[in-house]
Amino acid sequence: MQKELLDCIPDGIFTVDNNWCIRSFNKAAEQITNIEQAEAIGRRCCDVFRTSICESGCALKRTLATGQPIINKVVYIVNAKGAKIPVSISTAVLKDDQGNILGGVESFRDLRAVEELHRQVQEQNQFAGIIAHSPVMRKIFDLLPAIAQGQSTVLIEGESGTGKELVAKAIHNMSRQRSKKLVALNCGALPDTLLESELFGYKAGAFTDARKDKPGRLALAQDGTLFLDEIGDISPAMQVRLLRVLQEKTYEPLGSLEPVTTNARIMAATNKSLEKLVRENRFREDLFYRIHVIRIELPSLRKRREDIPLLIEHFITHFNCLQGKDICDVSPDVLRRLMEYDFPGNIRELQNIIEHAFVLCQGGLIEMQHLPPQLRSSSAAGSAPITIPMTLNAMEETMIHESLKRNKGNKTRVAKELGINPSTLFRKMKTSKTRPDFSNSEEV
Amino acid sequence: MGRVSPVLDVATRFWIVHCEENIQVSHQEVLIEHSSPNSLVADLRHSGVDILICGAVSQPLLQELLRSKVQVLPHICGNIVEVVSAFLADTLDQPEFKMPGCRADHCSFHHGYRHRHGRGHKIRHQKNI
Known part of the structure; x- marks a missing residue:
């Protein structure tokens, strides 16, 4: 009866005596380990079960030493075919009616299906190494393959730390130039003279220490992509030189009289609003429109x-x-x-x-x-601690509430900020307790 | 003396036995901390190991060992002294030294091993303390 019961359980289960020899081995254990019950019975558990912790920290040994069960420890076993199988193990002491220790019992769950699902979910939640599943990022992911196929200049805007360079890499890696180099240059980190020599390169004798020719980043990015980070920080003089590159596809290395042609695709990024800089006359309008062919705005994490x-x-x-x-x-x-x-x-x-x-x-x-x-x-x-247990619904409710506060009750803006449809927001507000009293709310 | 480690992939203590004319000449225990199959195999080759006797081994590690021309006798269990004696006496195929589940299609003696009588060689055992 006991055997039939154990065989019905989908988790693998085995018991050992005080000499670590296996005394029972259910059907699921046979299936997961690929070892038949007849072969397993009487053998030492480590020779049958073969986990990654048998030698260094046997869970059953620890349970028998301390009397404390171990629950759901994730390890792997190496089965008879040499496959590594992730399992979650739990252990307990086995006692008779008088409380004498007879040995131990270990159950184990095959995690292959769970891990596969996890892998699939992870794949769905990332795009070219960018981790996100929010609707606003999904929309950007949908655009990237089409952007990558073209040759147009791309402007990536977003606050610091939003992953602008990752997006540039993703576009390059999907483009026709992917076998060529993606060359990055941080324009904000360099003074004008250095930026110029880095970008355009120089000829031997162009200045005192120029003993031999040095190719610039534009030359290194030939047939590939040049990524200009912090483009909003370049000086007006550099803006003029860059404009020429974008307009005529030519440039002159320092000390050279001959123009060089470039076919590098230009991508630029900034953590500032170039549009605002143009309005403030700090960025050339003509350069802005040259760069602003395709614009990607990366949302902040908040x-x-x-x-x-x-x-x-x-x-x-x-x-x-x-x-x-x-x-x-x-x-x-x-x-x-x-x-x-x-x-x-x-x-x-x-x-x-x-x-x-x-x-x-x-x-x-x-x-x-x-x-x-x-x-x-x-x-x-800037908000009080929330002491209620945080379920998914509660978290959603909190986010809606906080967003409503931030946006002074403007539900259209809240829906946009949360990346959901306004009707979804209304439905969620109706079903939840989120009914803030915004006397001066801008109901839209 | 301990037993052969049940899983080679996580074993760190190795028992090296130097044999000549089927006689154990010397032995030593070495510690190899390895982070990948490549590093373990490189360390084994560096120690001049010809034959590796071990317990269960994952396919990627087994393939790496075979690529490096290390003869592998996997799925072996038991006390190290008895295993070495059985190896030298050519009786390692006795059932008590075979891990359960070891069948002909993936059994130790189907990886190209033939006991080379009358030749000196080094073998290596995992050690389980």
Whole structure:
């Protein structure tokens, strides 16, 4: 009866005696390990089960030593065909009616299907290395392949840390020039003279230390892509020189009398509004229109908060691999805190926060005390701490409420900020308790 | 003396046995911390290992070992002294040294191994303390 019962359970289960020899082995265990019950019974459990922790930290051994069960520890086994199978194991002590220890019991769940699903979800949630599933980012992802196929100049606008260079790389990697170089140059970091020699290169003898020819970034990007970061920071004199490159596709290296032709595709990025700079006469209008052929505006992280959990998961996986740690997630309090934070430094700031937490957290969950000091007090975000348990619905409700406050009750703007249809917003507000009293709200 | 490690992929302690004319001449235990199949295989080759006796091994690591001309005897279990003696006596194919689930299609003796009587060679065992 007991055997039939065990065979009905979809999880693998085996029991061992006090000598670590297997005493029972159910059907699911046979299927996962590829080892028949008759072969397993009487053999040492490590020779049958063969997990990554058998030698270094056997879970069953720890349970029998401490009496404490281990629940859902993720390890892998190497089955008889040499396949690595991820499993989640749980252990417990096996006792008789008098409380004498007879051995241990271990159950294990095959995680292959879960991992496959996880992989598929991860694939859906990223595009060319950019992690996002928010509607606003999805719209950008949809545009990128078409943009990549053309040769037009691209302007990528977005706050610092929103991933402008990643988008430029994605476009280059999908373009016809992908086998050629993507050459990046940060225009904001260099004074005019240096920027000029970096961009156009120079001939030997052009100035005192120019002993031999040096190709500029434009020459290096020939047949490929030149990515000019912080284009809004270049001087009016450089703007004129760049305009000539964009208009005539030619330039002259320093000290050269012969113009050189370039066919590099130009992509530019800025964390400023070029339109505003044009209005303020700080950026040439003609250059602006040369650059502004295709414009991509990357939203700040606070405008796509639904991507925060996904990015947290991504950074945790990244730092776990990098630092060999076993941190599984952030605590609900930390998630809530990060969801309400405004991230002036955007995704780069979130990455730094997780990296900071990795220094202080040794394993398990990232807790509030592992966050940087400015994030530990909720007053930094300008809102009171939320003490209710945060379910998905509650989180949604909080986000809508906060957005309504920010936008003074203007539901059209709220829907745009949250990346949802206004009718969806109305429906969600109707079904939730989000009924703020905005006496001066701009109802639209 | 311990037992052969159940999983080669995560084993870090190796028992190197130097044999001549089917007689164990010397042995030593070495620690190899490896982060990838490549680094483990490179360290084994660097130590002059000809034959590796081990427990379960993942396919990527097994393929890497075979590419590097290391003869592999996988799915072996048991006490290291007894395993070495059985290897030298050419009786390692006895059932007590085979891990459960080892069948002909992926069994140790189908990876090109033939015990070379009368020749000196180094073998390596994983050690399970």
